[in-house]
Amino acid sequence: MSELIRRVNSHPSSPFPTPRAEATVRGTAYSPYMKSSKSALSRIAPLHPNRKPPPPPLPPPPPRQKTKKEKEMEEQWEEELVESVGGMTEWLAMSDLERKEMRRAKREREMGGWED
Numbered sequence: 864m865s866e867l868i869r870r871v872n873s874h875p876s877s878p879f880p881t882p883r884a885e886a887t888v889r890g891t892a893y894s895p896y897m898k899s900s901k902s903a904l905s906r907i908a909p910l911h912p913n914r915k916p917p918p919p920p921l922p923p924p925p926p927r928q929k930t931k932k933e934k935e936m937e938e939q940w941e942e943e944l945v946e947s948v949g950g951m952t953e954w955l956a957m958s959d960l961e962r963k964e965m966r967r968a969k970r971e972r973e974m975g976g977w978e979d
Contacts, residue, residue: 878906
């Protein structure tokens, strides 16, 4: 069997040429770098030429819906924040970032049991 493989690989059109005599003189015909060289890999036919690329990853799941109780609680917190600032006009005069930060701090105080 090995003789048959050697004979087939000795043809000039073979993608697996037999090792040259000078390579065997150096000690070995095998090189760990040969395995990953582009020229060697380009001579090997792909295993699955009609293989499809993998599907794209799934999108992240949507955020969970807030319950009615959570919505009411957040509305109450916002009313308390508006009163603490001094009224609706002052609340609306604040930037979105400041209001978001105040809501986050209020949520942390209320949900974490944080006392002033």
